[in-house]
Amino acid sequence: MKIEAEWMRGGTSKCWVFETGHLDQTRANLDDLLPRLFGSPDSRQIDGVGGATSTTSKAMILHRPADHDIDVDFTFAQVGIEEAAVDWGSNCGNCSAVVGLYAIEKGWVVPTGNTTRIVTRNTNTGQIIVQLIPTPAGALPIVPDAHMPGVASAGYRVGLGFKDPAGKTTGKLLPTGEATDTIVAGGTRWTVSMVDAGAPVVIVRAEDLGLDRARYDSWVAGVELQLETLDHIRRQAAVRMGLAPTVAEAARAVPKLAIVASPTPSDPDCDVNVMMLSMGKPHPALAITGSIALTLAARTRGTVLNAITGDTPGGNLKLRTPAGVIETWSEERDGSLLVGVDRTARTIATTIIHLPEALGRAVEASLASATQ
Amino acid sequence: MKIEAEWMRGGTSKCWVFETGHLDQTRANLDDLLPRLFGSPDSRQIDGVGGATSTTSKAMILHRPADHDIDVDFTFAQVGIEEAAVDWGSNCGNCSAVVGLYAIEKGWVVPTGNTTRIVTRNTNTGQIIVQLIPTPAGALPIVPDAHMPGVASAGYRVGLGFKDPAGKTTGKLLPTGEATDTIVAGGTRWTVSMVDAGAPVVIVRAEDLGLDRARYDSWVAGVELQLETLDHIRRQAAVRMGLAPTVAEAARAVPKLAIVASPTPSDPDCDVNVMMLSMGKPHPALAITGSIALTLAARTRGTVLNAITGDTPGGNLKLRTPAGVIETWSEERDGSLLVGVDRTARTIATTIIHLPEALGRAVEASLASATQ
Structure with missing residues (x-):
């Protein structure tokens, strides 16, 4: 045959x-x-x-x-x-x-x-x-x-x-109804944004983790010292987003967690520095679904990411990852939104x-x- | 195109x-x-x-x-x-x-x-x-x-x-003209056979290395303690076989070195236990060219391998390797010899x-x- x-x-x-x-x-x-x-x-x-x-x-x-x-x-x-x-x-x-x-x-x-x-x-x-x-x-x-x-x-x-990638998993772009929420983990209050677009993602500010935005290459080492706290944030986000009934039952892969910071003013090549955690470890790049979620988060007023990027009128967003800068684009047409990557x-x-x-x-x- | x-x-x-x-x-x-x-x-x-x-x-x-x-x-x-x-x-x-x-x-x-x-x-x-x-x-x-x-x-x-695989590299099945030779390495005299058929191979007796023929699974550990001496034997064989002008100039891959021993009488599944060294390390299996060389060595009176197998009238030879038993065959026809493996x-x-x-x-x- x-x-x-x-x-x-x-x-x-x-x-x-x-x-x-x-x-x-x-x-x-x-x-x-x-x-x-x-x-x-x-x-x-x-x-x-x-x-x-x-x-x-x-x-x-x-x-x-x-x-x-x-x-x-x-x-x-x-x-x-x-x-x-x-x-x-x-x-x-x-x-x-x-x-x-x-x-x-x-x-x-x-x-x-x-x-x-x-x-x-x-x-x-x-x-x-x-x-x-x-x-x-x-x-x-x-x-x-x-x-x-x-x-x-x-x-x-x-x-x-x-x-129209928003809400494919939970029904809503912002599953909690809020652009930012507060989560307590490791004895600290964290200001995060939870979005569902392409994939569910919880977004954490690098500065809250004590990461130096001017030294992106130092992030992996800094993140690896705080993996337990980050997973605790992620599991609480799973419950808040309606993805798991309890923190203990949260899946290992969903939601993903993204750490973000504004680039230094001397770095015109990107709009935001990003590091994703995947299966509990810093990811060397950025999955396509993750880049879609971050692009919609950047477009949404009040998120921790929008506070970094501001509104992106052209619709394009440049995200620095360990593997290089990824550029996404957006297009509104016939009442629909396309969010894309090449x-x-x-x-x-x-x-x-x-x-x-x-x-x-x-x-x-x-x-x-x-x-x- | x-x-x-x-x-x-x-x-x-x-x-x-x-x-x-x-x-x-x-x-x-x-x-x-x-x-x-x-x-x-x-x-x-x-x-x-x-x-x-x-x-x-x-x-x-x-x-x-x-x-x-x-x-x-x-x-x-x-x-x-x-x-x-x-x-x-x-x-x-x-x-x-x-x-x-x-x-x-x-x-x-x-x-x-x-x-x-x-x-x-x-x-x-x-x-x-x-x-x-x-x-x-x-x-x-x-x-x-x-x-x-x-x-x-x-x-x-x-x-x-x-x-007719004999002598393809050196011109002779037994490049030194002898079925066995003595090589001194690590302060010891080693009785070896050097053959050129399929590939040049020098054959060493497992008993001379102190390996237990009844415990084939212990060979790797025993061999790894003597890699330096074995490479010294191999390099001297390269010179004796005319493959290198000096011990220092011997290639890393040629000749190969084979360690052989008779199986225990209670093991009827093979004719000889074999471990090859490749690039200085015990090889998990046996290259086809190596199996051809060993088969011709077994067919040749006076080699250290023939002393183990005796003559193989049927022409078939079963060689135990770490990956399992390999069987080779021989066929004489129209004045030519075929040595083969399936x-x-x-x-x-x-x-x-x-x-x-x-x-x-x-x-x-x-x-x-x-x-x-």
């Missing part, structure tokens, strides 16, 4: 891109089929297409819906490596960047104007992501020439615009994956007996 | 398989083209087909020679990961196993009888490898069913028979790799100006 797939890079991830129609032909359960194709379970994925790391063991499954408001529905699958299992629980921001490019390359969407807009919907989260791809003179250039940090070669620039993407290979044995045999046999 | 390639697993490696004709169409230098296709230089190879490990950043380049005695010429390329460079200096035994299967799958060789013999020649080393693939009733089975240690799923069984192989995907920019433009331009 053979299965068509495109192997694509989206941002700093590699991703196998399938169409539902091609997968359906196998008549196999995707929770069995994807691990088999990827070579799992095996820490090296030596007998399959997986790359044996979390950023290279990913699949996107694409579908053209009957709904004419949406060009492409897409479902993200994080394929297990040592386990023959698939996690369908979240989207991957980096991999999302392949969807619009795929639609143009396959002729699903005809490039129009200097920028082509592809309306995509992630089925894991329900989030609509409008993808903006430069198509000068109405065509995708033959040779891509856009660059991004963390990727050595050029790709096509893809703007990922999250449509990535690059390209197709690495057009492939036909070989599946030696028919996993769908049991299904075929049961179908045959059912119709007798 | 698009380039056809098959992505195949050979043994415990993944390998990109190209035909010279397809690569020639790019008019690019392979030392530039392969790193670009693989995504190098980049420790993650995130923008290319490479797998970011030494066993998944490999290419095989295949060619059907005019010489009718050879079915396929193949060249192995170890593609750099952090460096945009290609190492053409050696063959990869595991990847060799894809060549015969490719020839059958592409119709270059028509399966004949219950076992099809494909005569392949590695151009890196000049070694002819006769590949034996089971083809019951004259056909490759649709579903492969052969298993091997280190690979979770089934593949096609491929026997790799090294034709692997499995399969095609993971049939692909067209996208090369965004024409690397060959400079060549095209210079060709164009040369013909004006």
Whole structure:
């Protein structure tokens, strides 16, 4: 059995891109089929297409819906490596960047104007992501020439615009109804902002942690001394935002915690210095969903972040992270708000994956007996 | 520009398989083209087909020679990961196993009888490898069913028979002319055998190192206490075998050193316990070339290994390694000797790799100006 797939890079991830129609032909359960194709379970994925790391063991499954408001529905699958299992629980921001490019390359969407807009919907989260791809003179250039940090070669620039991202988890941009709240932890009162946009995030001021805003490179060491207090803040925020019934029951990954400070006046390259905590540790960069949440927080009067950035009339926001400065953008149009960030993407290979044995045999046999 | 390639697993490696004709169409230098296709230089190879490990950043380049005695010429390329460079200096035994299967799958060789013999020649080393693939009733089975240690799923069984492997580096199976020699190192006289077959190897007796043959799992700890002495033995062997002019100039990788002992009488599963040193450390398994050298050493009267195994009339030899027992085989036919080991192989995907920019433009331009 053979299965068509495109192997694509989206941002700093590699991703196998399938169409539902091609997968359906196998008549196999995707929770069995994807691990088999990827070579799992095996820490090296030596007998399959997986790359044996979390950023290279990913699949996107694409579908053209009957709904004419949406060009492409897409479902993200994080394929297990040592386990023959698939996690369908979240989207991957980096991999999302392949969807619009795929639609143009396959002729699903005809490039129009200097920028082509592809309306995509992630089925894991329900989030609509409008993808903006430069198509000068109405065509995708033959040779891509856009660059991004963390990727050595050029790709096509893809703007990922999250449509009306506020309140997707809790129903409200400000789940407590307030732009700032006070949380007591480690014997101190902390002024924080809690926002839900892209992902739930609680925002803490670096100065309250005693971090030196002029020495961003000293933050990791300073933060690591206060991880226990920061996690206590985060767990209380989980309860305040309605994400957990008690502090003890707060999840490890939600909400995320962001530490922010204004840059020094001599640093014109960014609007705010940011350090995220992820799974209890300082994160070397900033997830796309986190950058969306911070952008909406900056746009919202009264938050601790808005106090740093002021209103951002142009809509663009430059966030310094340990991995470099990330720029986000905002666009109001037809009564909707797009909040976005740019990535690059390209197709690495057009492939036909070989599946030696028919996993769908049991299904075929049961179908045959059912119709007798 | 698009380039056809098959992505195949050979043994415990993944390998990109190209035909010279397809690569020639790019008019690019392979030392530039392969790193670009693989995504190098980049420790993650995130923008290319490479797998970011030494066993998944490999290419095989295949060619059907005019010489009718050879079915396929193949060249192995170890593609750099952090460096945009290609190492053409050696063959990869595991990847060799894809060549015969490719020839059958592409119709270059028509399966004949219950076992099809494909005569392949590695151009890196000049070694002819006769590949034996089971083809019951004259056909490759649709579903492969052969298993091997280190690979979770089934593949096609491929026997790799090294034709007349003796003396490929030094000209002689026994470079010193003797089946055993005495080397003095660490104040002790060591009885060793030096053989050149597949690769140059010096063989040391485990008992001389004070290792307990009944406790194979204790060898690593015992060997690690004597690494300096063992390297001294190895360097003297390099000089005796004519591989280096002085002990100081001996290469780190050649010859390899093997430690051997007879198994306990209660262990009928193997003929000899083996531990190889590679780059100065105990190796977790046994390279294919090393297994060929040990098999010829076992067949040669008077070596320290022949004293353990005795003559092996059937030609098969079972070697215990930390990763499990490896079985080699020998076949005398038409005045030649084949010494071999079995692997499995399969095609993971049939692909067209996208090369965004024409690397060959400079060549095209210079060709164009040369013909004006």
